[in-house]
Amino acid sequence: MVNKEKKSRFNTLVALPFVAALVLAFSSVPSNAQKVVRGTIKGTVSADQGQVVGFRVAAHNLDQRIWYTVFTVKGQYNIPQALPGRYEIMVYEPDYDSPTSPVQLGPGENKTADFMIKKKASTDDNSKIEYVSNMDEIFPPGPGLDMLKEDCTGCHAMLKVSERISAACTYRRKSF
Numbered sequence: 001m002v003n004k005e006k007k008s009r010f011n012t013l014v015a016l017p018f019v020a021a022l023v024l025a026f027s028s029v030p031s032n033a034q035k036v037v038r039g040t041i042k043g044t045v046s047a048d049q050g051q052v053v054g055f056r057v058a059a060h061n062l063d064q065r066i067w068y069t070v071f072t073v074k075g076q077y078n079i080p081q082a083l084p085g086r087y088e089i090m091v092y093e094p095d096y097d098s099p100t101s102p103v104q105l106g107p108g109e110n111k112t113a114d115f116m117i118k119k120k121a122s123t124d125d126n127s128k129i130e131y132v133s134n135m136d137e138i139f140p141p142g143p144g145l146d147m148l149k150e151d152c153t154g155c156h157a158m159l160k161v162s163e164r165i166s167a168a169c170t171y172r173r174k175s176f
Contacts, residue, residue, distance in 0.1 A: 039111065041112075062087065087102065096118065
C-alpha cells in the first residue's frame with residue numbers, strides 16, 4: 001500500500017509541471033478577437049502637367065503615429081495591410097503641390113483617395129543646380145573643414161580630400 005501511495009505522489013509531481021506548461025502554452029496563443037484586421041488604401045494620382053511616374057504617396061496613421069510610403073505605378077497607388085485608424089494621405093513630389101486628404105480606415109475596409117496635383121510655378125533661382133568641384137566651395141573655412149579634410153572616411157578614405165574631389169566626385173548643391 002505504501003508503494004502505491006509513493007507511486008501516486010511521484011506521478012502527480014511529474015504530471016503537474018507538464019500540465020502547467022500546457023496551460024501556459026495554450027493561454028498565450030492569441031485568439032481571433034485579439035488580431036487586428038488590416039485594410040487597404042488605394043487611389044490615383046494625376047497631374048496638370050507631365051506624366052505621373054513613380055510619384056511618392058505617404059499615408060500617416062495619426063492614431064498609431066506610423067507612416068506608410070508607396071510609389072505610383074501608371075498613376076495608381078496601393079497601400080495594403082494598413083492598420084485601422086485616422087490617416088492623412090498626401091503626395092510628396094518635388095515641383096508639385098499636393099493637397100492632404102483625410103481618410104478614416106476601419107478594420108478590413110478598403111478606402112480610396114484620389115489626387116489631382118499641380119505643378120509649382122518655377123523660378124530660375126529656385127530650380128538652378130550649382131555644381132562645385134572642391135570642399136572649400138561647400139564648407140566655410142575653419143576647424144570643421146580642417147578636420148573634414150584630415151579625417152574624411154568612407155569612399156574617399158585612401159586619398160587626400162583635394163585629390164578625392166577632383167578625381168572621383170562632383171558634389172551638387174541646390175541654390176535657394
